[in-house]
Amino acid sequence: MAGLNFKTLYANGDSWTCGDIVDPELFGDNLSKVNDPANKPYRLPRVWPHKIGKELGVEVINNSHAGASNDRIFRRTFNDIIELLKNNKPEDILVVIGWSSPERKDFFYKWHENDSGEWECLYPGELDHWTSEREELLTFYKLYVKNHWYPEEFITRHCLNNISLHYFLESLNIKHIFFNSFYENKEQVLDENKHQLLESPKFNTFIEDFRNSSNKDTLKRLEIDNILVQYNKIYNNVFFKDTFLTYLLSLDTKEELVDFHPTEKGHELWAKHLSSYINDKFRR
Numbered sequence: 001m002a003g004l005n006f007k008t009l010y011a012n013g014d015s016w017t018c019g020d021i022v023d024p025e026l027f028g029d030n031l032s033k034v035n036d037p038a039n040k041p042y043r044l045p046r047v048w049p050h051k052i053g054k055e056l057g058v059e060v061i062n063n064s065h066a067g068a069s070n071d072r073i074f075r076r077t078f079n080d081i082i083e084l085l086k087n088n089k090p091e092d093i094l095v096v097i098g099w100s101s102p103e104r105k106d107f108f109y110k111w112h113e114n115d116s117g118e119w120e121c122l123y124p125g126e127l128d129h130w131t132s133e134r135e136e137l138l139t140f141y142k143l144y145v146k147n148h149w150y151p152e153e154f155i156t157r158h159c160l161n162n163i164s165l166h167y168f169l170e171s172l173n174i175k176h177i178f179f180n181s182f183y184e185n186k187e188q189v190l191d192e193n194k195h196q197l198l199e200s201p202k203f204n205t206f207i208e209d210f211r212n213s214s215n216k217d218t219l220k221r222l223e224i225d226n227i228l229v230q231y232n233k234i235y236n237n238v239f240f241k242d243t244f245l246t247y248l249l250s251l252d253t254k255e256e257l258v259d260f261h262p263t264e265k266g267h268e269l270w271a272k273h274l275s276s277y278i279n280d281k282f283r284r
Contacts, residue, residue, distance in 0.1 A: 006094040011049035013098030016181035017064035019047040051271035069104035074161040095176040102158030159231035182245035
């Protein structure tokens with residue numbers, strides 16, 4: 001049988017790729033424990049990228065991060081690929097991205113004047129449970145969500161992350177697959193008073209409705225119309241259409257999900273599902 005036409009699988013994403021709840025008793029909902037480098041030897045072999053790598057016999061690089069935004073996923077993947085190409089041929093790499101919630105947004109923040117700064121991720125859907133050592137940062141986040149958090153912005157930013165990463169990888173002749181980890185299924189939005197989370201339609205349905213809305217002049221004025229067209233093209237050609245969440249829910253069992261995250265069993269099932277697609281698509 002002919003072999004695969006790549007040697008390294010590079011994966012990036014959020015907790016659904018990092019392994020947030022592979023062991024609820026060990027990690028719980030403590031992101032600092034999940035992201036602690038000391039836990040990598042335990043966590044990484046139990047998540048889907050490494051299970052796929054073991055099954056297909058390829059090297060795996062997993063630079064995902066629990067709680068990551070799509071801004072971080074794009075930024076880190078871009079930098080990692082540049083570094084990876086210093087010692088690897090582009091045709092030997094397969095990039096697999098599990099996108100997170102478009103609502104998450106990175107802000108650059110300096111804690112004091114001489115601080116070199118760092119990226120902070122805001123997730124409006126979790127703001128009520130979010131704490132910060134600096135009250136001014138929390139105050140800023142609350143004002144941002146109240147006055148500036150709208151689908152027009154975060155949907156556009158999500159589409160641009162996808163478009164930019166796709167054309168970057170394509171320009172380098174690097175094979176790639178995208179999928180939505182969970183967001184496609186139930187988008188969380190605030191009600192009109194902006195204090196209660198509601199469920200909205202499926203993400204891609206939302207994009208299609210957004211693009212086909214009667215107010216096309218507004219979309220054109222906001223320079224969103226052609227961005228949505230390009231995103232839809234990429235979705236049709238690059239995306240693995242199942243999402244991690246919908247696939248696990250379709251199995252109609254309870255042991256694959258804990259606290260809205262996949263267990264090791266869930267990662268194993270997703271790895272088999274995705275590796276079958278990879279096998280068919282990228283075998284010589």
